[in-house]
Amino acid sequence: MQASEIEALFTRESGDFAFARWGRPIAPVVFGVDDETLGVVKGALEAVMVLSGHKMAETDPELGSNLMVFFFRDWEELPEVPGLDRLILDLRPLVARLKAAEANQYRVFHFDAEGAIKACFVFLRMDEHLSAVPAETLALSQIVRSVLLWSDAAFRGRSPLAVAGGKTILRPEISALIRAAYDPVMPTAAQDASHALRLAARVGQMQ
Template identity: 70%
Template sequence: MTPQEIEALFTRESGEFLFARWGRPIAPIVFGVEDETLSVVKGAFEALAALSGHKLAETDAELGSNCMVFFFRDWAELPQVPGLDGLLPGLADLVARLEAEGANQYRVFRFDAEGAIKAAFVFLRMDKALSRLPAEELALAQVAQVFLLWSEGAFRDRSPLAVAGDTIILRPEVAGLIRAGYDPVLPSVARDPAHALRLFARMEPAL
Protein backbone atom coordinates (compact mmCIF):
# COMPACT_ATOMS: atom_id res chain seq x y z
CA MET A 1 0.00 0.00 0.00
CA THR A 2 1.43 3.36 -1.06
CA PRO A 3 1.18 6.63 0.91
CA GLN A 4 -1.20 7.88 -1.77
CA GLU A 5 -3.49 4.88 -1.29
CA ILE A 6 -3.43 5.41 2.48
CA GLU A 7 -4.27 9.09 2.02
CA ALA A 8 -7.26 8.17 -0.16
CA LEU A 9 -8.67 5.92 2.59
CA PHE A 10 -9.01 8.96 4.88
CA THR A 11 -9.99 11.62 2.34
CA ARG A 12 -13.64 12.58 2.63
CA GLU A 13 -15.88 13.08 -0.37
CA SER A 14 -15.53 16.81 0.32
CA GLY A 15 -11.80 16.50 -0.43
CA GLU A 16 -10.81 16.97 3.23
CA PHE A 17 -8.24 14.63 4.74
CA LEU A 18 -9.34 13.50 8.20
CA PHE A 19 -7.81 10.72 10.27
CA ALA A 20 -9.29 9.90 13.66
CA ARG A 21 -9.01 6.99 16.07
CA TRP A 22 -10.70 6.32 19.39
CA GLY A 23 -9.57 8.57 22.21
CA ARG A 24 -11.01 6.38 24.98
CA PRO A 25 -11.59 2.66 25.60
CA ILE A 26 -14.37 1.18 23.50
CA ALA A 27 -17.36 -0.10 25.47
CA PRO A 28 -19.47 -1.98 22.90
CA ILE A 29 -23.04 -3.23 23.16
CA VAL A 30 -24.96 -5.24 20.57
CA PHE A 31 -28.73 -5.27 19.99
CA GLY A 32 -30.97 -7.60 18.01
CA VAL A 33 -28.96 -10.83 17.95
CA GLU A 34 -28.97 -14.13 19.78
CA ASP A 35 -26.22 -15.13 22.21
CA GLU A 36 -24.31 -17.12 19.61
CA THR A 37 -23.98 -14.12 17.28
CA LEU A 38 -23.34 -11.81 20.21
CA SER A 39 -20.24 -13.80 21.13
CA VAL A 40 -19.02 -13.57 17.53
CA VAL A 41 -19.36 -9.78 17.49
CA LYS A 42 -17.63 -9.45 20.85
CA GLY A 43 -14.88 -11.71 19.53
CA ALA A 44 -14.36 -9.34 16.60
CA PHE A 45 -13.98 -6.40 19.00
CA GLU A 46 -11.48 -8.39 21.04
CA ALA A 47 -9.49 -9.31 17.93
CA LEU A 48 -9.29 -5.69 16.77
CA ALA A 49 -8.36 -4.53 20.26
CA ALA A 50 -5.51 -7.06 20.34
CA LEU A 51 -4.37 -5.98 16.88
CA SER A 52 -4.44 -2.25 17.58
CA GLY A 53 -3.42 -2.28 21.22
CA HIS A 54 -6.48 -0.18 22.04
CA LYS A 55 -8.45 -1.07 25.16
CA LEU A 56 -12.00 -2.34 25.51
CA ALA A 57 -14.11 -1.56 28.58
CA GLU A 58 -17.33 -2.80 30.13
CA THR A 59 -18.71 0.74 30.42
CA ASP A 60 -17.86 4.30 29.43
CA ALA A 61 -18.01 6.84 32.27
CA GLU A 62 -19.81 9.42 30.11
CA LEU A 63 -22.04 7.33 27.86
CA GLY A 64 -22.32 3.90 29.44
CA SER A 65 -21.87 2.10 26.14
CA ASN A 66 -20.09 4.14 23.50
CA CYS A 67 -20.20 1.74 20.55
CA MET A 68 -23.70 0.48 19.77
CA VAL A 69 -24.32 -2.13 17.08
CA PHE A 70 -27.92 -2.65 15.96
CA PHE A 71 -29.14 -5.62 13.90
CA PHE A 72 -32.69 -5.33 12.54
CA ARG A 73 -34.92 -6.16 9.58
CA ASP A 74 -36.43 -2.80 8.70
CA TRP A 75 -35.25 0.80 9.07
CA ALA A 76 -38.66 1.65 10.54
CA GLU A 77 -37.66 -0.24 13.68
CA LEU A 78 -35.00 2.33 14.65
CA PRO A 79 -37.27 5.21 15.71
CA GLN A 80 -38.99 2.75 18.05
CA VAL A 81 -35.78 2.16 20.05
CA PRO A 82 -36.26 4.02 23.37
CA GLY A 83 -33.93 7.00 23.72
CA LEU A 84 -32.19 6.56 20.38
CA ASP A 85 -33.62 9.78 18.96
CA GLY A 86 -32.03 11.60 21.91
CA LEU A 87 -28.62 10.15 21.03
CA LEU A 88 -29.09 10.81 17.31
CA PRO A 89 -30.93 14.07 16.61
CA GLY A 90 -32.66 13.95 13.25
CA LEU A 91 -33.13 10.17 13.45
CA ALA A 92 -36.48 10.22 11.64
CA ASP A 93 -35.03 12.11 8.67
CA LEU A 94 -32.00 9.82 8.58
CA VAL A 95 -34.21 6.72 8.55
CA ALA A 96 -36.34 8.15 5.74
CA ARG A 97 -33.24 8.83 3.66
CA LEU A 98 -31.74 5.37 4.26
CA GLU A 99 -35.07 3.72 3.39
CA ALA A 100 -35.27 5.70 0.15
CA GLU A 101 -31.70 4.71 -0.75
CA GLY A 102 -32.32 1.04 0.03
CA ALA A 103 -29.27 1.06 2.31
CA ASN A 104 -28.46 -2.02 4.37
CA GLN A 105 -25.85 -0.44 6.66
CA TYR A 106 -24.87 2.90 8.11
CA ARG A 107 -22.35 4.19 10.65
CA VAL A 108 -22.47 7.37 12.72
CA PHE A 109 -19.56 8.71 14.76
CA ARG A 110 -19.35 11.22 17.60
CA PHE A 111 -16.16 13.04 18.55
CA ASP A 112 -14.61 14.60 21.64
CA ALA A 113 -13.34 18.18 21.88
CA GLU A 114 -10.03 17.25 20.22
CA GLY A 115 -11.74 15.36 17.39
CA ALA A 116 -10.97 11.80 18.51
CA ILE A 117 -13.77 9.24 18.26
CA LYS A 118 -15.82 9.02 21.45
CA ALA A 119 -18.86 7.09 20.21
CA ALA A 120 -20.04 5.10 17.21
CA PHE A 121 -23.40 3.72 16.10
CA VAL A 122 -23.54 0.84 13.62
CA PHE A 123 -26.86 0.05 11.93
CA LEU A 124 -27.24 -3.19 9.98
CA ARG A 125 -30.49 -3.91 8.15
CA MET A 126 -30.34 -7.64 7.60
CA ASP A 127 -31.51 -7.85 4.02
CA LYS A 128 -30.78 -10.84 1.78
CA ALA A 129 -27.25 -9.66 1.02
CA LEU A 130 -26.17 -9.25 4.64
CA SER A 131 -28.08 -12.33 5.80
CA ARG A 132 -26.07 -14.49 3.40
CA LEU A 133 -22.79 -13.49 5.06
CA PRO A 134 -21.34 -15.70 7.81
CA ALA A 135 -21.60 -13.98 11.19
CA GLU A 136 -17.81 -13.97 11.61
CA GLU A 137 -17.33 -12.19 8.29
CA LEU A 138 -20.01 -9.59 8.91
CA ALA A 139 -18.80 -8.87 12.44
CA LEU A 140 -15.12 -8.53 11.53
CA ALA A 141 -15.84 -6.20 8.61
CA GLN A 142 -18.12 -3.96 10.65
CA VAL A 143 -15.84 -3.71 13.67
CA ALA A 144 -12.85 -2.92 11.47
CA GLN A 145 -14.81 -0.01 10.01
CA VAL A 146 -15.39 1.60 13.41
CA PHE A 147 -11.86 1.33 14.79
CA LEU A 148 -10.76 4.22 12.54
CA LEU A 149 -12.63 7.00 10.78
CA TRP A 150 -12.30 5.75 7.22
CA SER A 151 -13.50 7.79 4.27
CA GLU A 152 -17.03 7.19 3.00
CA GLY A 153 -15.77 5.20 0.03
CA ALA A 154 -12.84 3.40 1.63
CA PHE A 155 -14.43 -0.05 1.27
CA ARG A 156 -17.14 0.71 -1.25
CA ASP A 157 -15.50 -1.31 -4.01
CA ARG A 158 -13.38 -3.71 -1.99
CA SER A 159 -14.05 -5.40 1.33
CA PRO A 160 -11.59 -4.96 4.21
CA LEU A 161 -11.53 -8.78 4.42
CA ALA A 162 -9.61 -11.51 2.66
CA VAL A 163 -9.72 -15.31 2.59
CA ALA A 164 -6.78 -17.28 4.00
CA GLY A 165 -7.47 -20.96 3.40
CA ASP A 166 -10.81 -21.58 5.10
CA THR A 167 -10.52 -18.52 7.33
CA ILE A 168 -11.80 -14.99 6.84
CA ILE A 169 -9.22 -12.41 7.95
CA LEU A 170 -8.59 -8.72 7.58
CA ARG A 171 -6.62 -7.87 4.47
CA PRO A 172 -3.01 -7.61 5.65
CA GLU A 173 -2.68 -3.99 4.56
CA VAL A 174 -5.88 -3.03 6.39
CA ALA A 175 -4.72 -4.80 9.55
CA GLY A 176 -1.32 -3.15 9.28
CA LEU A 177 -2.90 0.25 8.84
CA ILE A 178 -5.16 -0.16 11.88
CA ARG A 179 -2.17 -1.19 13.96
CA ALA A 180 -0.12 1.75 12.67
CA GLY A 181 -3.01 4.12 13.34
CA TYR A 182 -2.89 3.30 17.05
CA ASP A 183 0.85 3.89 17.44
CA PRO A 184 0.95 5.91 20.69
CA VAL A 185 3.50 8.28 19.18
CA LEU A 186 0.96 9.42 16.59
CA PRO A 187 -1.87 11.86 17.36
CA SER A 188 -5.43 10.62 17.67
CA VAL A 189 -6.56 13.15 15.08
CA ALA A 190 -4.83 14.48 11.95
CA ARG A 191 -6.06 16.76 9.20
CA ASP A 192 -2.81 17.07 7.26
CA PRO A 193 -2.46 14.59 4.37
CA ALA A 194 1.18 14.18 5.41
CA HIS A 195 -0.17 11.93 8.18
CA ALA A 196 -0.47 9.24 5.51
CA LEU A 197 3.33 9.22 5.27
CA ARG A 198 3.62 8.70 9.02
CA LEU A 199 1.17 5.80 8.84
CA PHE A 200 3.03 4.31 5.88
CA ALA A 201 6.32 4.42 7.77
CA ARG A 202 4.81 2.41 10.62
CA MET A 203 3.01 -0.25 8.63
CA GLU A 204 4.07 -3.86 9.00
CA PRO A 205 2.58 -7.00 7.51
CA ALA A 206 -0.07 -8.37 9.85
CA LEU A 207 0.60 -11.74 11.42
Protein backbone atom coordinates in the same frame (compact mmCIF):
# COMPACT_ATOMS: atom_id res chain seq x y z
CA MET B 1 1.20 0.47 1.68
CA GLN B 2 2.08 3.62 -0.19
CA ALA B 3 1.19 6.97 1.38
CA SER B 4 -1.13 7.68 -1.55
CA GLU B 5 -3.07 4.49 -0.87
CA ILE B 6 -3.43 5.38 2.80
CA GLU B 7 -4.43 8.93 1.98
CA ALA B 8 -7.22 7.63 -0.26
CA LEU B 9 -8.62 5.53 2.58
CA PHE B 10 -9.19 8.66 4.67
CA THR B 11 -10.11 11.15 1.96
CA ARG B 12 -13.84 11.67 1.74
CA GLU B 13 -15.76 12.14 -1.49
CA SER B 14 -15.83 15.87 -0.65
CA GLY B 15 -12.03 15.87 -0.98
CA ASP B 16 -11.43 16.46 2.74
CA PHE B 17 -8.86 14.33 4.58
CA ALA B 18 -10.17 13.19 7.96
CA PHE B 19 -8.47 10.64 10.22
CA ALA B 20 -9.60 9.66 13.70
CA ARG B 21 -9.14 6.72 16.04
CA TRP B 22 -10.79 5.96 19.36
CA GLY B 23 -9.53 8.11 22.20
CA ARG B 24 -11.11 6.12 25.02
CA PRO B 25 -11.69 2.44 25.83
CA ILE B 26 -14.49 0.85 23.82
CA ALA B 27 -17.53 -0.28 25.82
CA PRO B 28 -19.74 -2.26 23.41
CA VAL B 29 -23.37 -3.31 23.42
CA VAL B 30 -25.17 -5.28 20.71
CA PHE B 31 -28.92 -5.26 20.07
CA GLY B 32 -31.13 -7.61 18.10
CA VAL B 33 -29.11 -10.83 18.09
CA ASP B 34 -29.03 -14.11 19.96
CA ASP B 35 -26.28 -15.07 22.40
CA GLU B 36 -24.33 -16.98 19.76
CA THR B 37 -24.13 -14.01 17.39
CA LEU B 38 -23.38 -11.71 20.31
CA GLY B 39 -20.35 -13.85 21.08
CA VAL B 40 -19.21 -13.64 17.46
CA VAL B 41 -19.42 -9.83 17.44
CA LYS B 42 -17.58 -9.48 20.73
CA GLY B 43 -14.98 -11.99 19.56
CA ALA B 44 -14.34 -9.89 16.46
CA LEU B 45 -14.01 -6.77 18.61
CA GLU B 46 -11.59 -8.46 20.99
CA ALA B 47 -9.46 -9.64 18.06
CA VAL B 48 -9.23 -6.14 16.58
CA MET B 49 -8.45 -4.69 20.02
CA VAL B 50 -5.56 -7.14 20.43
CA LEU B 51 -4.34 -6.14 16.97
CA SER B 52 -4.55 -2.40 17.64
CA GLY B 53 -3.42 -2.46 21.27
CA HIS B 54 -6.48 -0.43 22.21
CA LYS B 55 -8.55 -1.17 25.33
CA MET B 56 -12.06 -2.37 26.02
CA ALA B 57 -14.14 -1.50 29.07
CA GLU B 58 -17.35 -2.67 30.71
CA THR B 59 -18.80 0.83 30.71
CA ASP B 60 -18.03 4.31 29.45
CA PRO B 61 -18.30 6.97 32.20
CA GLU B 62 -20.10 9.39 29.88
CA LEU B 63 -22.34 7.17 27.74
CA GLY B 64 -22.44 3.81 29.48
CA SER B 65 -21.88 2.05 26.15
CA ASN B 66 -20.04 3.91 23.40
CA LEU B 67 -20.07 1.31 20.62
CA MET B 68 -23.68 0.35 19.90
CA VAL B 69 -24.42 -2.21 17.19
CA PHE B 70 -28.03 -2.63 16.08
CA PHE B 71 -29.31 -5.56 14.00
CA PHE B 72 -32.85 -5.15 12.66
CA ARG B 73 -35.15 -5.83 9.70
CA ASP B 74 -36.62 -2.43 8.88
CA TRP B 75 -35.30 1.12 9.23
CA GLU B 76 -38.63 2.12 10.77
CA GLU B 77 -37.67 0.15 13.89
CA LEU B 78 -34.98 2.68 14.85
CA PRO B 79 -37.20 5.61 15.88
CA GLU B 80 -38.94 3.19 18.27
CA VAL B 81 -35.73 2.53 20.23
CA PRO B 82 -36.06 4.44 23.53
CA GLY B 83 -33.63 7.35 23.81
CA LEU B 84 -31.97 6.80 20.44
CA ASP B 85 -33.28 10.13 19.16
CA ARG B 86 -31.25 11.84 21.90
CA LEU B 87 -28.07 10.17 20.69
CA ILE B 88 -28.66 10.53 16.93
CA LEU B 89 -29.72 14.02 15.89
CA ASP B 90 -32.46 14.22 13.26
CA LEU B 91 -33.06 10.49 13.56
CA ARG B 92 -36.33 10.41 11.66
CA PRO B 93 -35.03 12.35 8.61
CA LEU B 94 -31.96 10.09 8.60
CA VAL B 95 -34.15 6.98 8.66
CA ALA B 96 -36.22 8.40 5.78
CA ARG B 97 -33.07 8.96 3.68
CA LEU B 98 -31.68 5.51 4.41
CA LYS B 99 -35.00 3.86 3.64
CA ALA B 100 -35.32 5.75 0.35
CA ALA B 101 -31.79 4.70 -0.61
CA GLU B 102 -32.55 1.07 0.34
CA ALA B 103 -29.38 1.13 2.45
CA ASN B 104 -28.56 -1.91 4.54
CA GLN B 105 -25.94 -0.35 6.82
CA TYR B 106 -24.91 2.97 8.28
CA ARG B 107 -22.50 4.25 10.92
CA VAL B 108 -22.65 7.41 12.99
CA PHE B 109 -19.54 8.66 14.83
CA HIS B 110 -19.30 11.12 17.70
CA PHE B 111 -16.03 12.85 18.55
CA ASP B 112 -14.42 14.43 21.61
CA ALA B 113 -12.88 17.90 21.82
CA GLU B 114 -9.59 16.64 20.35
CA GLY B 115 -11.32 15.03 17.37
CA ALA B 116 -10.89 11.44 18.55
CA ILE B 117 -13.77 8.98 18.28
CA LYS B 118 -15.79 8.82 21.50
CA ALA B 119 -18.81 6.86 20.23
CA CYS B 120 -19.96 4.88 17.22
CA PHE B 121 -23.45 3.68 16.34
CA VAL B 122 -23.62 0.84 13.80
CA PHE B 123 -26.95 0.13 12.11
CA LEU B 124 -27.39 -3.09 10.12
CA ARG B 125 -30.63 -3.75 8.29
CA MET B 126 -30.56 -7.48 7.74
CA ASP B 127 -31.78 -7.63 4.18
CA GLU B 128 -31.24 -10.56 1.83
CA HIS B 129 -27.65 -9.50 1.10
CA LEU B 130 -26.46 -9.06 4.70
CA SER B 131 -28.36 -12.14 5.87
CA ALA B 132 -26.36 -14.21 3.38
CA VAL B 133 -23.03 -13.05 4.85
CA PRO B 134 -21.53 -15.42 7.47
CA ALA B 135 -21.78 -13.97 10.97
CA GLU B 136 -18.00 -14.02 11.48
CA THR B 137 -17.41 -12.11 8.25
CA LEU B 138 -20.10 -9.54 8.93
CA ALA B 139 -18.92 -8.96 12.49
CA LEU B 140 -15.24 -8.55 11.59
CA SER B 141 -16.07 -6.24 8.69
CA GLN B 142 -18.22 -3.98 10.86
CA ILE B 143 -15.70 -3.79 13.70
CA VAL B 144 -12.91 -2.90 11.27
CA ARG B 145 -15.11 -0.18 9.74
CA SER B 146 -15.83 1.20 13.22
CA VAL B 147 -12.33 1.21 14.71
CA LEU B 148 -11.15 4.12 12.54
CA LEU B 149 -12.87 6.98 10.71
CA TRP B 150 -12.39 5.64 7.20
CA SER B 151 -13.42 7.54 4.10
CA ASP B 152 -17.03 7.12 3.03
CA ALA B 153 -15.67 5.42 -0.10
CA ALA B 154 -12.77 3.51 1.49
CA PHE B 155 -13.94 -0.06 0.86
CA ARG B 156 -16.39 0.30 -2.00
CA GLY B 157 -14.08 -1.32 -4.51
CA ARG B 158 -12.38 -3.82 -2.24
CA SER B 159 -13.29 -5.30 1.12
CA PRO B 160 -10.92 -4.91 4.09
CA LEU B 161 -11.19 -8.69 4.46
CA ALA B 162 -9.77 -11.62 2.54
CA VAL B 163 -10.07 -15.41 2.59
CA ALA B 164 -7.02 -17.51 3.45
CA GLY B 165 -7.06 -21.21 4.16
CA GLY B 166 -10.82 -21.24 4.10
CA LYS B 167 -11.03 -18.58 6.82
CA THR B 168 -11.98 -14.92 6.62
CA ILE B 169 -9.13 -12.69 7.78
CA LEU B 170 -8.23 -9.04 7.78
CA ARG B 171 -6.12 -8.10 4.77
CA PRO B 172 -2.49 -7.84 6.00
CA GLU B 173 -2.02 -4.26 4.80
CA ILE B 174 -5.21 -3.13 6.58
CA SER B 175 -4.09 -4.97 9.71
CA ALA B 176 -0.74 -3.15 9.59
CA LEU B 177 -2.46 0.18 9.02
CA ILE B 178 -4.71 -0.27 12.07
CA ARG B 179 -1.68 -1.11 14.21
CA ALA B 180 0.12 1.96 12.89
CA ALA B 181 -2.90 4.19 13.50
CA TYR B 182 -3.02 3.14 17.15
CA ASP B 183 0.69 3.63 17.78
CA PRO B 184 0.80 5.69 21.00
CA VAL B 185 3.11 8.27 19.43
CA MET B 186 0.58 9.02 16.69
CA PRO B 187 -2.17 11.62 17.14
CA THR B 188 -5.73 10.45 17.72
CA ALA B 189 -7.05 12.72 14.94
CA ALA B 190 -5.71 14.58 11.91
CA GLN B 191 -7.16 16.70 9.12
CA ASP B 192 -3.98 17.15 7.09
CA ALA B 193 -3.17 14.63 4.36
CA SER B 194 0.46 14.63 5.48
CA HIS B 195 -0.70 12.28 8.23
CA ALA B 196 -0.80 9.57 5.57
CA LEU B 197 2.97 9.90 5.21
CA ARG B 198 3.44 9.28 8.93
CA LEU B 199 1.14 6.28 8.80
CA ALA B 200 2.98 4.88 5.78
CA ALA B 201 6.28 5.22 7.62
CA ARG B 202 4.87 3.32 10.61
CA VAL B 203 3.46 0.59 8.38
CA GLY B 204 6.84 0.27 6.68
CA GLN B 205 8.59 -0.18 10.03
CA MET B 206 6.13 -2.90 11.05
CA GLN B 207 6.61 -4.82 7.82
